[in-house]
Amino acid sequence: MQKLINKITAKTIIVVGVIILSSFTLFKYVFDKNDVIFELLFGSLNQNHYAPLKLDDAFSEKVFELYTKRLDYNKKFLFQSDIDELGKSRRDIDDQLLNQRHDFYAKSIDLYLKRLKEKENWNKELLAKPIDFTVDEEYETDYEKTTFAKTEADLKNEWRKMVKYQVLLRLDDMLDRQEKAIEKKDTAWKVKSFDTLEVEARRKTLKANDEWLKRLNKISPRERFSTFANAVTGVYDPHTEYFAPKDKKKFDQAMSGQFEGIGARLQTKDGALMVSEIIVGSPSYKQGELKAGDQIVKVAQGNAEPVDVTNLEIDEAIEFIKGKKGTEVRLTVKKTDNTIKIIPIIRDVIEIEETFAKSAVLENKNKIGYIYLPSFYTDFTRTGARGCAADMRKEIEKLKKQNVKGLIIDLRDNGGGSLQEVVLMAGLFFPKGPVVQVQGKNSMRNVMEDRVPDVAWDGPLTIMVNHNSASASEILAAAIQDYKRGIILGTPSFGKGTVQSFVDLDNFLLPQFDTIKPVGQVKITQQKFYRINGGATQLKGVIPDVLLPDPYEFIDLGEKEMDNPMPWDEIPKADYVEFKTINYPSVIKNSQARVKKSPQFNLIESQAKEVKSKKDDTKYSLNLTKFRTEQKQLREQNKKYEELRKEIKGFSGQLLSDDVAKFGSDTTRLNRENRWVKNVTKDIYIHEATNVINDIK
Template sequence: MINKFKYLLLGAVLAVGLAFSLPHGEESKKDKVIVNLVYNVLNTSHFAPQVINDDFSSKVFDHFIESLDYNKRFLLASDVEGLEKYRTKLDDEFKNSELNFFDEAFGVYDTRFNNAKGYFEEILAEPFDFTVEESFETDDEKLEYAKDEAELKERWRLYLKQRALGRIEEDMHDQEKALADNDTTVDQKTFAELEEKAREKELELHEDWFNNLEDLERIDWVGVYMNSITNIYDPHTQYFAPERKEDFEISMTGQLEGIGAQLQQKGDYITISKIITGSACWKQGDLEEGDKILKVAQEGDKEDEAVDLVGMSVRKAVKYIRGPKGTEVILTVQKLDGSKMVVPIVRDVVELEATFAKSAVLGEGEDKIGYIRLPKFYVDFYGDSNHNCAEDVKAELEKLKKDNVKGVVLDLRNNGGGTLQGVIDIVGLFIDQGPVVQVKAPGTAPKVLSDKNKGTTYDGPLVVMVNQFSASASEIFAAAIQDYNRGIIIGSKSTFGKGTVQNILDMDRAVNFTYNDVKPLGALKLTIQKYYRVNGGTPQLKGVVPEIILPDNYNYIEFGEKEEEFALPYDEIAPAKYTEWKEGTGAYAKAIKNSNKRVKDSPKFALIDEYAQWLKDERENTVLSLNYEAYHKEQDEFREESKKYDNMRKTDDSIMVASNTVDIPMWDATEEKQKERDRWFKGLKKDLYLHEAFEVAKDLK
């Protein structure tokens, strides 16, 4: 959760470099001001200030080298060894506002950058031989730096060969499928023609990639180095370099205008870092956080007209994805399991209404259960609206009570958080006064934040749905409900595990007028507090563990805050004074037992668990054959195996879903609203996870 949002910022740390001249005059002064500001703010205001010593220096050294050449395709082992003299000096440089290591490292990188440009041009000039037995390691962490230029060039050859192979195999598969389907719209080309086409595409792609890097300025790379420092404090503390004026919107929002997603550049790939609630891609449903965008095409484009985004900068990629409302963009993405999916999205502005709480009635008669979907903990974030998440949830509860529901399911899946006061107020709808969450800044006593309103809006059975993307405010809510024993939490093996709060400092406001000549200086996002549950624990790292755990894609893949190298640790403080909920809790044990049996006996959940294991196994298989026949066979087997998982998350038994009585006129008002309702209800009826939450709620009544 971030306090006092001034603007939304891209969370990208580019893992590449480029040449530039050494600083002089105002540029050198600007560097020193930035480093000095970052040093002073981090060590006076961060939640957990670091000891700036040789150990700190060593961590910064490793982090920056990795950021500079994440894929190990530029630097030699001897280059890194030559920079080792700085390993224990960066603490002193940081204190003295110096960038000697940074400048020398980029000098070395400049040479290797230009060498690599020659490598790919030479390699792609000749056909690849896909009949020989060669392989490519896709996990960069398993690679060592090349010992000499010959080994480095060979690494480039294998890298480019596997990229070309992927293109060829995909085209050949499409041609084979077209023949089998008697589809004459797909051109049938020879292997040699497809091989040449693949190399031409790779040449074009890498020329653009290198040119894009050369367009970046020194301040961008100072930012990369600053983040090698800030990330040692924690993964959410980050320096943002000022962007050029024409890129202002992109740099401030990090948003793919038209589809509603935020992105990061990680190595060669642009990845989806966040789905904007209510946006076009949120409504479409196929795009997920962590997806890598491989290609983008426009409505009406032929297949070979799709633009390859691998290696492209965020700035350039956005230009292909943006477009007028109502037009279609087609993204080819790579999912976490390595599979590829074509995702067509009709561009739109973010539909703010889709971020609001809304409700429906599940089941009928004595089995009627209320359902509330809360996509985020919002407040009046557009300036002219009366919407507030707590007031809206309260209104939905009142509607459901009029329909005499016997329980309520509150859905917080994929809810990344929002306003702190909002979550406190919503917890207050379900408890009769009391502490909700504790916050602690460094050197201060914990502050207990409480619901001070007497009484409850709803005191019946409650089930809260979460998943691994439920974070921050969602975790505060789930933790409070769990600590009070107010309801049952159901979902993934744990929520995300982010228990920290950040503030954003505009660095231009942190200096006086004598530094106007070096502005803009950028911004610093800073972790300033930690959240704690009322029982004294924190969501940090551990998240919230549900009483009922449902299998999902991440069963065997570690995910969330705990996977961050420098995440702040889990700790505990004294619990707040609170009284557990008593009414109706006697049914909890039976409801949990019944659910566990249903899940154990469910073929669908068994298939999801099998898929999760398969996904893990696929991720661990990091070596690709570069022999076409072997690779083609592997891909065919992969495609065939994945078919059985296509509908695993849809239940075979539909839930009866209806509007609450109060909202019927609203849904019936226009044809557009009717279609929106029907789309929503269609998804709810077949939602396997909601079906189980519904059964749990029935067991609690």
């Protein structure tokens, strides 16, 4: 590594010297910075990755395949001849990277931008005239089944079909809503002719596609470089990624549930940046002048010159509004009465409540506690953010005051997070002991244990998982399952059994070369984790004790469907003692009997077959009559699934009294949480989880 650092340092001296001594162009500087990033990237990957790769022709070919797939994923810009031209470097990318050449990458960007420019007028041209919907033709919506066009005529024809399909979707929706209004004799509905609706559908499609092309054109060189860098890291495994500084900041905020800003929820409406909600207790709320419905037109940092944000994308505008705690932002807003006002707000730390654990008391013969955990969040920003293990303990203590008989922890759609947090959380349910085994590339095994004898919950326990429960979710579910401490219920989990850590690339540059900092960080797969029984969740996931029907059970999902996943293997089991309190055969048998008799679960089983059928049938007719017939059939099919979201007899729920008191006068939050509880009590999976809790003696 030191040799690498010396080489990078020497190169940096040259780069800095050139910048100082000449009118060095930004374009050249970007590529020199990219040289440094790749040097640091390969050094870090070689030293830290669980399974370092040899940079050879095979590696180069994998980079080529992954990058070209991501460069033009829908095959609407590049020609097959462009791919063939880029293909001349398919076995040379490794040599180019090692020798600090960017022929392949530079050519790919030049070609893509050229083709993007050529297509800008196609959208307007193809949507300028009424569309003939009587022709019998089809449009393929699964891009993996399509190929790159050989000629301009072929590609333009694909664009024609694409925009025709987009217009059809809007037109069908408009006609359907109008027909329902006429059927209901809605006098407030203004009936429009087919021609008028067709014009309106084309206009909306034109606007949507113009915005799409605008976003593609605004992608920065740094963002395009990140796409290429992640095609390189993606060859190692799907979770090793390069993060540009801005992307790392967003990751930290998402995983910690915190950001620094003003506490206003924003949305775009007819191209305007509007305030949709003020978060109670936030700087905006305390300042008092910014209101829902206000339009933000300019943003100034303190007394600096304001920036007009009316033509910016919402993400760009938000970046101007966010800022360090304690700093001032001045918003020029257009109020609902059309008056213009400048509102100064001092930024502070804002918590995103949707990130955190929350609970409810459910009633199904007994009181049962329910905790929803969206992620295994922790203090990634090191600003005093909350940790999910401590929050879980708090929710359990609140539920215990309600005298609940059992506890359900919902990890569905929880993609994971902090390894340390999940070890702490598992320890809430059993005394001291191993939680997960971790192994690095040197085959050294580390058994991560809960060392705290205190148990927060020793009663009946059910963990809910689904296809999107990954990583830390699988660690918790696997540990509870291996200890036989509780029942795992739902569908097989995602199958991610690897551990990543961030390496800050800035740490390998000497302080005197701050001119090119920050260069970003790389998230590297450094370890694999294993169950305490010695098996791995990698690729296989966690198979629930109680398997429930699932709409996607016939669809291939999870880690095994990603590019270049790590293989499955196993290691010796850890030393642990199983609980003997649950009669698993009896609980499983009772659940299977209920599911077999359940009209809702039988409906889900038929839905799964329809989903599979529709997944394979990805072509749509572009004939209006045939398209509308197909869509009506789909809507009729979907109507029967509305039964799955109806109230369940004998099943109810409520917020905890502690939470109601905490929300206080925040009626918006209280209403939102009450709606959440109501939806919880309509969930047949949660209902079955309460049945399982009642079966655990």
